[in-house]
Amino acid sequence: QVQLVESGGGLVQAGGSLRLACATSGRTFSRYAMGWFRQAPGKEREFVAAITRSGGYTYYADSMKGRFTISRDNAKNTVYLQMNSLKPEDTAVYYCAADRDHSGRYSSKEAYDYWGQGTQVTVSS
Numbered sequence: 001q002v003q004l005v006e007s008g009g010g011l012v013q014a015g016g017s018l019r020l021a022c023a024t025s026g027r028t029f030s031r032y033a034m035g036w037f038r039q040a041p042g043k044e045r046e047f048v049a050a051i052t053r054s055g056g057y058t059y060y061a062d063s064m065k066g067r068f069t070i071s072r073d074n075a076k077n078t079v080y081l082q083m084n085s086l087k088p089e090d091t092a093v094y095y096c097a098a099d100r101d102h103s104g105r106y107s108s109k110e111a112y113d114y115w116g117q118g119t120q121v122t123v124s125s
Contacts, residue, residue, distance in 0.1 A: 002026055002114040004096050009119030012086055016123070020081040022096030022116055029077040030054075033099040036070060036081045037109055038092035038121075048094070049081060050106035059106045086123045093118040 008020040020036070035050035049070035050059045058070050069082040079096055097112035105111040 002028070002032065002098050002100075004098060004114055004116035006094065006096050006116045006119040009094060009121045011122045011124065014086060014088055014123055014125050016086050017082070017084045018086065018121060020083065020094055020096075020119060020121075022079045022081075024077045024079075024098065026077070030074040031100070031102075032114075033102050033106065034070075034072060034079040035097045035099065035106060035112055036079075036094060037097060038090075038094045039118075040089075040092040043092075045095070045109055047107040047109070050099075051079065053102060061107070083121070086121075088123045088125045091121060091123050093120050 003025040004022050006022050033052050036048040037045050038048050039045040047061050051070045051072050055072045067085045072079040095118045096116045098114040099111050100113040103111040
């Protein structure tokens with residue numbers, strides 16, 4: 001079992017930046033591919049970014065490319081999401097997730113086995 005705890009959300013003006021962190025429990029963090037998803041009110045949960053177990057490969061939704069950066073520190077059991085040039089449409093609850101089976105289906109929320117509780121990101125215009 002893996003527990004995920006997100007932090008770093010908040011209120012920011014358009015054009016600003018936030019850095020989200022997701023701390024995990026246990027000693028097997030490096031075995032999991034990790035992803036970030038988000039869910040806005042009334043919308044489906046959507047893929048944001050993912051990173052392989054070693055951190056060697058990263059994947060992004062098209063609308064986040066060039067603005068968001070996912071990274072991980074396996075020594076600290078933590079995955080990060082640096083978000084720059086934020087827009088009001090980025091407002092959502094952001095979730096981190098762990099893929100135990102390293103399925104390769106990085107953008108599919110069904111591929112992830114463990115989820116955090118989410119952190120709210122609000123971008124004002």
